[in-house]
Amino acid sequence: EPPSLDPTTNAAAVIDLLLHHNLYENLVQVTPGGELHGQLAAAWEVSEDGRVYTFHLREGVLFHDGAPCDAEAVRESFLRLLDPATGVPHPEYFQDIVAIETPERLTVRFLLAEPDPAFLPTLALGDAVVTPARGDLALRPIGTGPFRLADWQPGQRLVLARNPDYYLAGVPQLERVEFRFIPDPAAQLAALQAGDVDLVVDLAPELAATLAGTPGVQLISGPMNLVQILAVNTARAPFSDLRVRQAVSYAVDRDEIIEFVSFGFGTPIGSHIPPGTPYYADMTWLYPHDPDRARELLADAGYPDGFSTTLTLPENYPFHVRTGEVIAAQLARVGIQARIRLVDWPTWLERVYAQADYELTVVGHPWKLDPAPMLTGYGPERPDYYFRRGWQSQELDRLLSLGAALADEGARRAIYTVCQYLIAREAVNVFIQDPHRILAAREGIEGLSVYPLYLLDLSRVSAD
Structure with a gap:
């Protein structure tokens, strides 16, 4: 269960697992195969000396509160990460940023002190999601993702609802996602077999061995990286x-x-x-x-x-x-x-x-x-x-x-x-x-993948 809902200020990996790619998004994101692609950024260029990264943002992207996610919003989001008062777990990820410019409404430019070949991959981490610079993200998270927060009852459940204003057509396919926190592995398996849940994330390996070949249950596994x-x-x-x-x-x-x-x-x-x-x-x-x-x-x-x-x-x-x-x-x-x-x-x-x-x-x-x-x-x-x-x-x-x-x-x-x-x-x-990583899902759940980052991308998952 997450201790907070803000991946930029808390190192708990479970926050990324539940919310990265689902509620929060990045300028660039990673595919299941490990390749980077534009998400909030439609395109980008890197200067010959490797010190300037220019991103061209998508048109029409809104935060869940209705505010536009434009170049100034991206700039403010990263200024928040650069502010020591924010308390990010890994300030070294952003230490080479010396300036952030917004030459146009949908163009944001990062100037680095030194060439940094890891800068682009770093922008795809949960540490670098784009958020409003205001508000308490730990309790009331706001992002641009295909799902937005509907309810959080610590100790019981976290509920995400479909974002009706999402900028990609046909995404997501699910109307609602409810995460239940069941610490006992045997109880997780029992809930899946009883039909109380559709998916068990990070199934205990000893239970996965007993599920292999079970009718109506599919196992998706791969190195967790x-x-x-x-x-x-x-x-x-x-x-x-x-x-x-x-x-x-x-x-x-x-x-x-x-x-x-x-x-x-x-x-x-x-x-x-x-x-x-x-x-x-x-x-x-x-x-x-x-x-x-x-x-x-x-x-x-x-x-x-x-x-x-x-x-x-x-x-x-x-x-x-x-x-x-x-x-x-x-x-x-x-x-x-x-x-x-x-x-x-x-x-x-x-x-x-x-x-x-x-x-x-x-x-x-x-x-x-x-x-x-x-x-x-x-x-x-x-x-x-x-x-x-x-x-x-x-x-x-x-x-x-x-x-x-x-x-x-x-x-x-x-x-x-x-x-x-x-x-x-x-x-x-x-x-x-x-x-x-071992995911156990009931038959009829489609679109699940194991990613090279610790996340559960539900943006293109469907259920019959």
């Missing part, structure tokens, strides 16, 4: 010691996690970029599962009998909780006793993400369509990021800055391969898997 990690607080002993982080890496068995938590619906990863992208470099070979080597490293670090720690898990994500439980058992085999502490999502965001008040945690990082924004947490822009406050690498800083500025695709891939190696070698985090 999510990097699931065991995040390590490198600012706290003993995890400030590389040997301890390496021992944890050797202790974790990815294959066992995928077998018992994902039921085979997952792909092992060794870096902070998902394997379904062109930039992924397989680094799983650096730390294969080796409990004996883990014990040796712990002894070298001064912990021959192991030590105790706390594994903080977000209770609203059963998948991460189950992963954490398996990891705790794996760590115990090498002498690390990990006490599990379950917290609600607002507490996780405040204590773990904002304050770095934790030792170990399990969470997922969605793909950002480009390695530059995906890896900012390891670079010079975010020394305060929750998993690297006690670690830094000047070599990595230099390479990340270079990769973010280069336009040559081959050179970027080479640079980001080295970046992934440095991050993996230093065991900044333990990289676990890219889980597969």
Whole structure:
């Protein structure tokens, strides 16, 4: 369940899942195949030096409150994101914007301090949706999308209604969408089988295995492009010691996690970029599962009998909780006793993400369509990021800055391969898997797709 309805000021991925592409839209958006296309922008040009992006907006686009979404509205929307008082989770995404111009009513121009090949993909993220600069979007969201907010009862349901003023003919096909928040996976399945719901989003993999071949039910699945990690607080002993982080890496068995938590619906990863992208470099070979080597490293670090720690898990994500439980058992085999502490999502965001008040945690990082924004947490822009406050690498800083500025695709891939190696070698985090998204829908629901971003696009979904 979302803690807020504003994806620009809250890092909860579930907000994007429910509202991105449905209620909120971007200048450009991504297709299920990963290509970018114009959404609010009908066309755009990029200057030869890569510093000026000019967007030509569609005619007749309105916000849900009836206000026009023109060049000035887009400008005000991004000025809101640039304002430190707004409190966006990733200000570094927009730090190169030095000016936003509106030479014509439907033309908006972004001037950048430096060439940024990731700028266009960044504009397709939930962080960059175009909104009015006024109002409380957390409670009363206003966008330009095919659906608008009809009702939100926290703890129960979120209802979207068809936008009658939507600018694309025949979209959406559904008159109403009701999201129900059912935390228990077995109850989700029972609701689907009873006909109480038409679709279960992110079905538990153990239940998907039982549904295969069931008449009247269809399964849609594919890589989530999510990097699931065991995040390590490198600012706290003993995890400030590389040997301890390496021992944890050797202790974790990815294959066992995928077998018992994902039921085979997952792909092992060794870096902070998902394997379904062109930039992924397989680094799983650096730390294969080796409990004996883990014990040796712990002894070298001064912990021959192991030590105790706390594994903080977000209770609203059963998948991460189950992963954490398996990891705790794996760590115990090498002498690390990990006490599990379950917290609600607002507490996780405040204590773990904002304050770095934790030792170990399990969470997922969605793909950002480009390695530059995906890896900012390891670079010079975010020394305060929750998993690297006690670690830094000047070599990595230099390479990340270079990769973010280069336009040559081959050179970027080479640079980001080295970046992934440095991050993996230093065991900044333990990289676990890219889980597969599993949608279970009743027969007659058409138009569902798995996207490379964490979202559920219902704009072209139909139901008989």
